[in-house]
Amino acid sequence: MRLDVHVVLAALSGAAAGQGSCFVPNGTERHLLNNGVNDTYRPCSPLSEGHGMCCNTQPGDRCWDDGLCWNPRMRFLWRESCTDQTWESPRCLKLCINDEARELSLSKLGRMTSLMGVLTDSPPPGTGGYPSSQMDVRITECPDGSLCCGKPDEAIACCTAGTGKRIADGQVVDASASASSPAPSAGGGSGSSVDMRVVGGSVAGAVDAGVLALGVAFHWYRRRKRRAEAAARNKSTAGEMRQGEAAGAAPTELPPDSLPPAELPPDAYPRAEAPSGQR
Numbered sequence: 095m096r097l098d099v100h101v102v103l104a105a106l107s108g109a110a111a112g113q114g115s116c117f118v119p120n121g122t123e124r125h126l127l128n129n130g131v132n133d134t135y136r137p138c139s140p141l142s143e144g145h146g147m148c149c150n151t152q153p154g155d156r157c158w159d160d161g162l163c164w165n166p167r168m169r170f171l172w173r174e175s176c177t178d179q180t181w182e183s184p185r186c187l188k189l190c191i192n193d194e195a196r197e198l199s200l201s202k203l204g205r206m207t208s209l210m211g212v213l214t215d216s217p218p219p220g221t222g223g224y225p226s227s228q229m230d231v232r233i234t235e236c237p238d239g240s241l242c243c244g245k246p247d248e249a250i251a252c253c254t255a256g257t258g259k260r261i262a263d264g265q266v267v268d269a270s271a272s273a274s275s276p277a278p279s280a281g282g283g284s285g286s287s288v289d290m291r292v293v294g295g296s297v298a299g300a301v302d303a304g305v306l307a308l309g310v311a312f313h314w315y316r317r318r319k320r321r322a323e324a325a326a327r328n329k330s331t332a333g334e335m336r337q338g339e340a341a342g343a344a345p346t347e348l349p350p351d352s353l354p355p356a357e358l359p360p361d362a363y364p365r366a367e368a369p370s371g372q373r
Contacts, residue, residue, distance in 0.1 A: 116148035116175035119191040119227040124148065124175040127229065137177050145183035148175040150230070160261040161187035162233060171233040189259060189266045190231040190243035240269035 116124045116135040124135045138157030139146040149155040149163035155172065156164050163172040176186035226243065234242050234249035240258030242249035252258055258269045 115179070116177060117179040117181070118175050118229060119181050119186075119188075120225075121179050121181070122228065124230075135175055141177070144185065145176060145178040146185045147187055148177060150174060161185070161264065162189075162261075163230075171235065172230050173233055174230045185264060187261070187264070187266065189241065189261070190226050190233065192226060238269070 116137065118124055118127065125131055125133065132152070133150045134152040135148045136151050137146055137148050138161070147157065147161040147163075149157045149172075154165060154167055155174070156166065158164055161173075163174045164170070165172070173187055173189045173191075176183065178186050181188065181191070231243055232245050232248075234244060234246050234253070236242055236249070236253035236258050238253075238256070238258075240253070240256070240260055242252035242258045244252075249258075256269060259266050260269050261267075
């Protein structure tokens, strides 16, 4: 029995529609791509709120407020699909959708890029060899908080060159343009490392802890200094006493009133005369 291709596609489309329509940047329904039929892409926000990003809930991806998807088990960050097939909605996160690897030209990165092996005709990072516009893309957060396409080893050149992006108010902007502006909340309660409020709280806590530590250290230093000075004084006094003994210093004379009375010799007393009439 031969299956009608149109029937199969219709069935797949129906299944995809039942799961929620989510599209990759080139407009293809995500469930129809690769092994998408085994995944479950769902909108991160109610359809009544308009378009928004989708995340694959089958492996446990979680939606972040900034539109990215986070897999806590694998600790992977993704840019996935959007409910707007045209991707013109401002709520479609336009991050890593234009094959950014090809934009890292040798003229821009110079010798460093050539040494790292990043070529202008290399496949886009984080997509398993697919164009960025046709697939979910792994995202790497650089040490400075900016975002680059691909796995950590694929994002080295981007992070080193400072060509990453940031998400501000749901929009993708150059990292340099948003350096003075805090990034939006990306956690949605999920513990996002990109959530500047969490980072700010951590920094404030670290500052408070640092001030407290400095205060304790200063107090300890003062106590130690006082003890050292007291020990030095005691040592100096003991040394002076030992020096005096070695030099044969005369013993200290006691005051007269502190000496016991001395007895006179017998011949020092006057001789008593017998009274008259007695022998």
